[in-house]
Amino acid sequence: MDVGLIVLDHRLRSEELSPNGSLSVMELPLSAHQRTVLRGRRRTACGREVLLQLPRERALMPGDRLTDSHEQLHVLVTAAPEELLRVEAATPLALLEAAYHLGNRHVALELHEHELLLLDDSVLATMLNGRGLKVTRCCRPFMPEGGAYIGHQHS
Missing domain, CATH: 2.60.260.20 (Urease metallochaperone UreE, N-terminal domain)
Known part of the structure; x- marks a missing residue:
């Protein structure tokens, strides 16, 4: 050592x-x-x-x-600051749909009332832009949701 x-x-x-x-x-x-x-x-x-x-x-x-x-x-x-995509939508439903589609792809997300944050990925940025969402790049700390089974342990 x-x-x-x-x-x-x-x-x-x-x-x-x-x-x-x-x-x-x-x-x-x-x-x-x-x-x-x-x-x-x-x-x-x-x-x-x-x-x-x-x-x-x-x-x-x-x-x-x-x-x-x-x-x-x-x-x-x-x-640590990370390279992220910031996703915004015209309506809450459009943002919810984006979260659904990203979650269906097992993408780690940081959820906020008016935006989603995810690690920078050009394929996902193209998909989100194609859905009419506003996608911008930013660099900041990333705190994704832990998931439904956080803290879950098997006996």
């Missing part, structure tokens, strides 16, 4: 957070997909390499704090 590589193997619960703020805190920007993969090398916002070795409990969420076995530092998970 690399010297200086930080191994993050523990999620901190809110009651474990240091109230005095004396610990070093680094930010770990992750894409929506990276937040679902709990093992592997990543790079903090300041360029420090870390190795995730977390229990497979649930996906990481922005705001989660991770630490090493010595709890010498805290790493704050943030949502």
Whole structure:
């Protein structure tokens, strides 16, 4: 293992957070997909390499704090900006139909009252434009819906 590589193997619960703020805190920007993969090398916002070795409990969420076995530092998970499509419609029904068609293709979606966000995909952009929807590109953090079975476990 690399010297200086930080191994993050523990999620901190809110009651474990240091109230005095004396610990070093680094930010770990992750894409929506990276937040679902709990093992592997990543790079903090300041360029420090870390190795995730977390229990497979649930996906990481922005705001989660991770630490090493010595709890010498805290790493704050943030949502990294991603290249997205922003979909708007003239009517709520047209936006609902777009969500239906994208969901039928198992596309990860971030849902809002007046817009849908999805990862940039030229084929989907063409399909949505063909349905008369306004499609624009943007770069921002992506927080897709977790799905109907989030938190579901088999006994």
